[in-house]
Amino acid sequence: MKxxxxxxYGEDAVxxxxxxxxxxxxxxxxxxxIAASSVNTIDTMIRKMGKDLPFSPDTPAILGMDFAGTVEAVGGGVKDFSIGDKIYGCAGGLAELPGTLAEYIVADCNLIAHKPKTLSMREAAALPLVAITAYEGLTRAGIKQGQKVLVHGGSGGVGHVALQLAIHFGAEVFSTGGGEKQMALIEQLGATAINYKAETIEQYVAEHTNGAGFDLVFDSVGGANLPNSFEAAALNGQVAxxxxxxxLDLTMAHFKGLSLHVVFMLIPMLHNFKREKHAEILGNLTQIVESGGLKPVLDEKRYSFAEVGQAHARLESGQAMGKVVVEIST
Structure with a gap:
């Protein structure tokens, strides 16, 4: 196969x-x-950092985690999938698992699900890693109908999915963005946009929660932004x-009694630990998509199989709006 x-590996890796x-x-x-594969930040990190990351595969390596495609053969013990089924998942591209930048993959049935019928292969390939991450973060934080939820980075890969899922779960959703395009996308997806460059945390907490803070903060930016999430959260609130x-200095989290949920969705793949949970989440996501509760946003630029390097560069440029997808086959 191709x-x-x-x-x-390295900064100049090709x-x-x-x-x-x-x-x-x-x-x-x-x-x-495989019909299509999407590019995630973790893919670009592996390409550049190589063995500085403990889960990078040995070279020569086939990277790529997300995919959508068609089942061509079924292994022993498989009951839920048949030849010809259209599926999607996040099933390779790290450790000993060969990735999706290839014509074929042998995928663990605990890491896949039937593709939403309402999505194209390109759209379906955009979802698995970011959607599992968003779903896991929101559900572990106990999202409930009627809560006020703040999503940091609502125009990004994980953020634009978390925003939609929070709305699906019945929350009143607000989201930060840093430019006109980002703000417009957040509003288009159904949330109230907050320009973090123009408003202080104190200002938007006062405006949208009467100073009480948000019940749940989903932070897809993280790092230096985490203290901002603590500041924006309500007393006894949830931060994912x-x-x-x-x-981190957890002093503010302590005095506000916050619960912090750290999401690292690669654990089932890396450690073969409760992989069936990913299949379950993907199945739930298929239902949410087909009910109209979730639609991935794809970057305007399209990339062929031979243009994988350009697709990585596009994601790293920060210019992409929505997920960057590579078309493997038609």
């Missing part, structure tokens, strides 16, 4: 086209012909973050 390989062996089918897995690789 694949795009990384032979050497993808090289190669012919490699088609993966062999295994029990509990399906062979999938997807980026916590940092040292």
């Amino acid at each position: 694949a795009m390989l990384i032979n050497t 993808f090289e086209a190669a012919d490699v062996n088609k993966p062999e089918l295994k029990t509990g897995h399906v062979l999938v012909k 973050t997807t980026v916590s690789l940092c040292e």
Whole structure:
């Protein structure tokens, strides 16, 4: 099969086209012909940092985690999938799991689900990693109908999904953005946009919560922004973050009695730990999408299989609005 390989990691790492062996089918897995794969920040980090990240695969490596495609063969013990099924998932591209920048993948059935019928392959490929992350963060934080929820980074990959899911779960949703395009997208998706460059936290907390703070803060920016989430949260509030690789002063969180939920959605893939939870979440997401509660936003630029490097550069440029997707086959 055709694949795009990384032979050497680093800032100048490039993808090289190669012919490699088609993966062999295994029990509990399906062979999938991949139609599309999306680019996530973690993919670009692996390409540049290589073995500085403990979960980067050995080179030559097939990167790429998200995919949508068609089942071509079914392994022993598989009951929920048949040849010809359209599926999606996040099933490779790290540790010993070959990735999705290839014509085929053998995917663990605990990491996939039937693709939403209302989405194209490109749209479906955009969802798994970011949508599982958003779903896990919101549900672990106990999102409830009627809550006031703040999403930091609501125009980003994870953020634009978290925003829509929070609305689906019945919350009143607000979201920060830093430019006209970002603010417009947030409003278009159904949330109240907050320009964090023009308003202080104290100002928008006063304006939107009468000074009480938000019941739940979903922070897809994280890092240095986490103290802002603590400041914006209500007493005994919930904070979920997807980026916590940092040292923090938790004094404010202590005195406000906050609960902090750290989401690292790669754990089931890396450790083969409760992988079936990802299949369950993806199944729930399919239902939410088909009910009209979630629609991925795709960047305006399209990329072919041979243009994977350009797709990575697009995501890293910060210019993309929505998910960057690579079309593997038609």
